[in-house]
Amino acid sequence: MRCFLPAAVADLGEIAPAIFFSGAPACADTAALRRALPDADDEERELVASLAAADYSALAYESGPARRVVLAADAAVDPAASPQLPCDVTLSEAITWDDVVAILIDEEAAEAAVRAAAGDADALASLEDFDLLWYDVTERGDLAAALQS
Template identity: 40%
Template sequence: MRIYVPLTPQEIEHDEISPRLVHAVTPDLSRVFPREGEEELEYVAFLAAADDSLRALTTVPRRVVAVADVPTPMVELPAVDEEILESGVHMAEPLSWDRVESIHIDEAEAEAVIRDAIAGDERAFEESAEIDLLWYDILERAALIAALTS
Protein backbone atom coordinates (compact mmCIF):
# COMPACT_ATOMS: atom_id res chain seq x y z
CA MET A 1 0.00 0.00 0.00
CA ARG A 2 1.29 3.46 -0.85
CA ILE A 3 1.18 5.80 2.13
CA TYR A 4 1.69 9.54 2.46
CA VAL A 5 3.39 10.37 5.74
CA PRO A 6 3.12 13.88 7.21
CA LEU A 7 6.40 15.01 8.76
CA THR A 8 8.06 18.07 10.18
CA PRO A 9 11.42 19.18 8.79
CA GLN A 10 13.11 18.05 12.02
CA GLU A 11 11.83 14.48 11.58
CA ILE A 12 13.84 14.03 8.39
CA GLU A 13 16.87 13.66 10.67
CA HIS A 14 15.37 10.84 12.78
CA ASP A 15 16.64 7.29 12.28
CA GLU A 16 13.11 6.10 11.50
CA ILE A 17 9.61 7.51 11.27
CA SER A 18 7.46 6.84 14.31
CA PRO A 19 3.97 5.33 14.06
CA ARG A 20 1.27 7.93 13.33
CA LEU A 21 -1.79 8.76 11.30
CA VAL A 22 -0.85 8.68 7.61
CA HIS A 23 -2.90 8.88 4.44
CA ALA A 24 -3.60 6.43 1.62
CA VAL A 25 -6.16 5.56 -1.00
CA THR A 26 -8.64 3.67 1.14
CA PRO A 27 -11.97 2.07 0.24
CA ASP A 28 -13.71 4.92 2.11
CA LEU A 29 -11.84 7.54 0.07
CA SER A 30 -12.82 5.76 -3.15
CA ARG A 31 -16.46 5.79 -2.04
CA VAL A 32 -16.34 9.54 -1.33
CA PHE A 33 -14.88 10.23 -4.80
CA PRO A 34 -16.36 7.44 -6.95
CA ARG A 35 -15.63 9.15 -10.28
CA GLU A 36 -11.97 9.86 -9.55
CA GLY A 37 -9.17 7.68 -10.85
CA GLU A 38 -6.32 6.26 -8.81
CA GLU A 39 -4.01 9.19 -9.57
CA GLU A 40 -6.55 11.76 -8.39
CA LEU A 41 -7.28 9.76 -5.24
CA GLU A 42 -3.56 9.58 -4.48
CA TYR A 43 -3.35 13.34 -4.87
CA VAL A 44 -6.19 13.77 -2.34
CA ALA A 45 -4.31 11.53 0.13
CA PHE A 46 -1.09 13.48 -0.54
CA LEU A 47 -2.80 16.82 0.15
CA ALA A 48 -4.30 15.45 3.37
CA ALA A 49 -0.79 14.48 4.51
CA ALA A 50 0.51 17.96 3.59
CA ASP A 51 -2.29 19.51 5.69
CA ASP A 52 -1.36 17.27 8.64
CA SER A 53 2.28 18.28 8.25
CA LEU A 54 1.27 21.94 8.38
CA ARG A 55 -0.71 21.36 11.58
CA ALA A 56 2.37 19.77 13.21
CA LEU A 57 4.82 22.56 12.33
CA THR A 58 6.33 24.60 15.13
CA THR A 59 9.63 26.06 13.97
CA VAL A 60 10.61 25.64 10.30
CA PRO A 61 7.56 26.69 8.23
CA ARG A 62 7.87 24.06 5.49
CA ARG A 63 5.53 21.12 5.05
CA VAL A 64 7.08 17.70 4.48
CA VAL A 65 5.47 14.53 3.12
CA ALA A 66 7.27 11.21 2.71
CA VAL A 67 5.89 8.68 0.24
CA ALA A 68 6.42 4.99 0.93
CA ASP A 69 5.14 1.64 -0.20
CA VAL A 70 4.49 -0.64 2.75
CA PRO A 71 2.92 -4.06 3.26
CA THR A 72 -0.78 -3.76 4.07
CA PRO A 73 -0.39 -5.30 7.57
CA MET A 74 1.77 -2.29 8.52
CA VAL A 75 -1.30 -0.02 8.45
CA GLU A 76 -4.64 -0.28 10.19
CA LEU A 77 -7.92 1.27 9.19
CA PRO A 78 -9.26 3.61 11.88
CA ALA A 79 -12.14 2.71 14.14
CA VAL A 80 -15.54 3.62 12.72
CA ASP A 81 -16.20 6.28 15.34
CA GLU A 82 -12.91 8.15 14.81
CA GLU A 83 -13.31 11.56 13.22
CA ILE A 84 -10.53 11.49 10.64
CA LEU A 85 -10.49 11.94 6.91
CA GLU A 86 -11.46 9.04 4.68
CA SER A 87 -7.81 8.75 3.58
CA GLY A 88 -6.54 8.32 7.14
CA VAL A 89 -4.93 5.07 8.27
CA HIS A 90 -2.79 4.30 11.30
CA MET A 91 0.83 3.33 10.62
CA ALA A 92 1.14 0.62 13.25
CA GLU A 93 4.91 0.35 13.43
CA PRO A 94 7.96 2.51 12.78
CA LEU A 95 8.84 3.16 9.16
CA SER A 96 12.45 2.75 8.10
CA TRP A 97 13.84 5.21 5.58
CA ASP A 98 14.70 2.39 3.18
CA ARG A 99 10.96 2.00 2.50
CA VAL A 100 10.58 5.68 1.61
CA GLU A 101 10.67 6.45 -2.10
CA SER A 102 10.50 10.23 -2.09
CA ILE A 103 10.32 13.26 0.14
CA HIS A 104 8.23 16.30 -0.76
CA ILE A 105 8.88 19.67 0.83
CA ASP A 106 7.83 23.29 0.42
CA GLU A 107 10.32 25.56 -1.26
CA ALA A 108 11.65 28.45 0.81
CA GLU A 109 9.46 30.95 -1.06
CA ALA A 110 6.35 29.33 0.44
CA GLU A 111 7.41 30.01 4.03
CA ALA A 112 5.40 33.24 4.42
CA VAL A 113 2.12 31.56 3.46
CA ILE A 114 2.88 28.52 5.62
CA ARG A 115 3.83 30.74 8.56
CA ASP A 116 0.50 32.60 8.24
CA ALA A 117 -1.37 29.28 8.04
CA ILE A 118 0.39 28.05 11.19
CA ALA A 119 -0.72 31.26 12.91
CA GLY A 120 -4.35 30.42 12.14
CA ASP A 121 -4.97 32.42 8.96
CA GLU A 122 -7.66 30.34 7.24
CA ARG A 123 -7.07 32.04 3.87
CA ALA A 124 -3.37 31.13 4.06
CA PHE A 125 -4.27 27.54 5.01
CA GLU A 126 -6.47 27.26 1.91
CA GLU A 127 -3.79 28.94 -0.21
CA SER A 128 -1.21 26.41 0.99
CA ALA A 129 -3.17 23.66 -0.80
CA GLU A 130 -2.36 25.42 -4.09
CA ILE A 131 1.40 25.40 -3.43
CA ASP A 132 3.18 22.42 -4.95
CA LEU A 133 5.71 20.68 -2.78
CA LEU A 134 9.10 19.99 -4.38
CA TRP A 135 9.99 16.36 -5.09
CA TYR A 136 13.22 14.81 -3.80
CA ASP A 137 14.48 11.28 -4.26
CA ILE A 138 15.19 9.50 -0.98
CA LEU A 139 18.89 9.56 -1.96
CA GLU A 140 18.75 13.35 -1.46
CA ARG A 141 17.75 13.04 2.21
CA ALA A 142 21.21 13.95 3.55
CA ALA A 143 21.31 17.07 1.38
CA LEU A 144 17.82 18.05 2.61
CA ILE A 145 18.91 17.63 6.22
CA ALA A 146 21.93 19.85 5.59
CA ALA A 147 19.84 22.48 3.80
CA LEU A 148 17.17 22.60 6.51
CA THR A 149 19.59 22.78 9.41
CA SER A 150 21.92 25.43 7.98
Protein backbone atom coordinates in the same frame (compact mmCIF):
# COMPACT_ATOMS: atom_id res chain seq x y z
CA MET B 1 0.23 0.16 0.62
CA ARG B 2 1.55 3.56 -0.43
CA CYS B 3 0.85 6.00 2.36
CA PHE B 4 1.75 9.59 3.03
CA LEU B 5 3.04 10.62 6.43
CA PRO B 6 2.89 14.20 7.65
CA ALA B 7 6.35 15.11 8.87
CA ALA B 8 8.53 18.05 9.84
CA VAL B 9 11.85 19.34 8.54
CA ALA B 10 13.52 17.98 11.71
CA ASP B 11 12.40 14.46 10.76
CA LEU B 12 14.66 14.59 7.70
CA GLY B 13 17.72 14.48 9.94
CA GLU B 14 16.42 11.57 12.03
CA ILE B 15 18.96 8.77 12.21
CA ALA B 16 17.06 6.34 14.46
CA PRO B 17 16.17 3.04 12.75
CA ALA B 18 12.40 3.58 13.09
CA ILE B 19 11.26 7.05 12.10
CA PHE B 20 7.52 6.52 12.62
CA PHE B 21 6.05 3.97 14.97
CA SER B 22 2.97 1.78 14.87
CA GLY B 23 -0.12 3.93 15.29
CA ALA B 24 1.39 7.03 13.66
CA PRO B 25 -1.14 8.93 11.52
CA ALA B 26 -0.89 8.80 7.75
CA CYS B 27 -3.05 9.27 4.66
CA ALA B 28 -3.69 6.73 1.90
CA ASP B 29 -5.97 5.72 -0.94
CA THR B 30 -8.57 4.01 1.25
CA ALA B 31 -11.93 2.44 0.45
CA ALA B 32 -13.55 5.47 2.09
CA LEU B 33 -11.61 7.79 -0.23
CA ARG B 34 -12.63 5.72 -3.26
CA ARG B 35 -16.27 6.06 -2.17
CA ALA B 36 -15.84 9.82 -1.63
CA LEU B 37 -14.19 10.30 -5.05
CA PRO B 38 -15.82 7.68 -7.30
CA ASP B 39 -14.69 9.34 -10.55
CA ALA B 40 -11.04 9.78 -9.50
CA ASP B 41 -8.34 7.39 -10.65
CA ASP B 42 -5.56 5.95 -8.47
CA GLU B 43 -3.18 8.82 -9.21
CA GLU B 44 -5.77 11.48 -8.36
CA ARG B 45 -6.65 9.76 -5.07
CA GLU B 46 -2.96 9.48 -4.14
CA LEU B 47 -2.62 13.21 -4.84
CA VAL B 48 -5.56 13.91 -2.53
CA ALA B 49 -3.99 11.73 0.18
CA SER B 50 -0.58 13.41 -0.17
CA LEU B 51 -2.14 16.89 0.04
CA ALA B 52 -4.12 15.87 3.12
CA ALA B 53 -0.86 14.74 4.75
CA ALA B 54 0.68 18.08 3.74
CA ASP B 55 -2.18 19.91 5.45
CA TYR B 56 -1.60 17.88 8.62
CA SER B 57 2.10 18.77 8.40
CA ALA B 58 1.27 22.49 8.16
CA LEU B 59 -1.17 22.34 11.06
CA ALA B 60 1.53 20.73 13.24
CA TYR B 61 4.29 23.22 12.33
CA GLU B 62 5.99 24.63 15.43
CA SER B 63 9.45 25.96 14.60
CA GLY B 64 12.35 25.88 12.17
CA PRO B 65 11.99 26.17 8.41
CA ALA B 66 8.27 26.52 7.71
CA ARG B 67 7.73 23.85 5.09
CA ARG B 68 5.14 21.15 4.70
CA VAL B 69 6.95 17.81 4.63
CA VAL B 70 5.36 14.55 3.54
CA LEU B 71 7.07 11.18 3.41
CA ALA B 72 5.72 8.74 0.83
CA ALA B 73 6.24 5.22 2.11
CA ASP B 74 5.19 1.67 1.45
CA ALA B 75 3.76 0.40 4.71
CA ALA B 76 0.99 -1.66 6.26
CA VAL B 77 -1.82 0.54 7.55
CA ASP B 78 -4.98 0.23 9.62
CA PRO B 79 -8.12 2.36 9.44
CA ALA B 80 -7.91 5.42 11.67
CA ALA B 81 -9.96 5.09 14.86
CA SER B 82 -11.49 8.56 14.47
CA PRO B 83 -10.82 9.72 10.91
CA GLN B 84 -11.23 13.40 10.10
CA LEU B 85 -10.84 12.69 6.39
CA PRO B 86 -11.67 9.62 4.28
CA CYS B 87 -7.95 9.06 3.58
CA ASP B 88 -6.91 8.89 7.25
CA VAL B 89 -5.12 5.72 8.37
CA THR B 90 -2.54 4.72 10.98
CA LEU B 91 0.62 2.69 10.55
CA SER B 92 0.28 -0.99 11.49
CA GLU B 93 3.99 -1.21 12.26
CA ALA B 94 7.02 0.99 12.56
CA ILE B 95 8.68 2.15 9.36
CA THR B 96 12.30 2.97 8.62
CA TRP B 97 13.94 5.13 5.99
CA ASP B 98 14.15 1.97 3.86
CA ASP B 99 10.35 2.08 3.58
CA VAL B 100 10.32 5.69 2.38
CA VAL B 101 10.29 6.09 -1.40
CA ALA B 102 10.02 9.87 -1.74
CA ILE B 103 10.02 13.14 0.17
CA LEU B 104 7.55 15.86 -0.75
CA ILE B 105 8.36 19.33 0.53
CA ASP B 106 7.38 22.93 -0.06
CA GLU B 107 9.58 25.37 -1.85
CA GLU B 108 10.95 28.30 0.17
CA ALA B 109 8.27 30.65 -1.19
CA ALA B 110 5.63 28.78 0.84
CA GLU B 111 7.14 29.57 4.24
CA ALA B 112 4.93 32.56 5.09
CA ALA B 113 1.80 30.63 4.13
CA VAL B 114 2.88 27.61 6.20
CA ARG B 115 3.50 29.85 9.23
CA ALA B 116 0.05 31.41 8.76
CA ALA B 117 -1.59 27.99 8.43
CA ALA B 118 0.11 26.48 11.49
CA GLY B 119 -2.71 25.50 13.80
CA ASP B 120 -5.25 27.42 11.67
CA ALA B 121 -7.36 25.17 9.47
CA ASP B 122 -8.98 28.19 7.82
CA ALA B 123 -5.59 29.43 6.57
CA LEU B 124 -4.79 26.12 4.85
CA ALA B 125 -6.48 27.32 1.65
CA SER B 126 -3.58 29.72 1.04
CA LEU B 127 -1.29 26.70 0.61
CA GLU B 128 -3.10 25.65 -2.56
CA ASP B 129 -0.94 28.18 -4.41
CA PHE B 130 2.21 26.17 -3.68
CA ASP B 131 3.31 22.85 -5.13
CA LEU B 132 5.09 20.20 -3.16
CA LEU B 133 8.48 19.43 -4.69
CA TRP B 134 9.43 15.77 -5.11
CA TYR B 135 12.77 14.43 -3.86
CA ASP B 136 14.10 10.91 -3.99
CA VAL B 137 14.78 9.52 -0.52
CA THR B 138 18.49 9.29 -1.42
CA GLU B 139 18.53 13.13 -1.39
CA ARG B 140 17.42 13.27 2.26
CA GLY B 141 20.83 14.13 3.72
CA ASP B 142 21.49 16.98 1.30
CA LEU B 143 17.94 18.27 1.75
CA ALA B 144 18.19 18.18 5.56
CA ALA B 145 21.55 20.00 5.45
CA ALA B 146 20.25 22.68 3.09
CA LEU B 147 17.20 23.34 5.24
CA GLN B 148 19.16 23.55 8.48
CA SER B 149 21.65 26.11 7.14
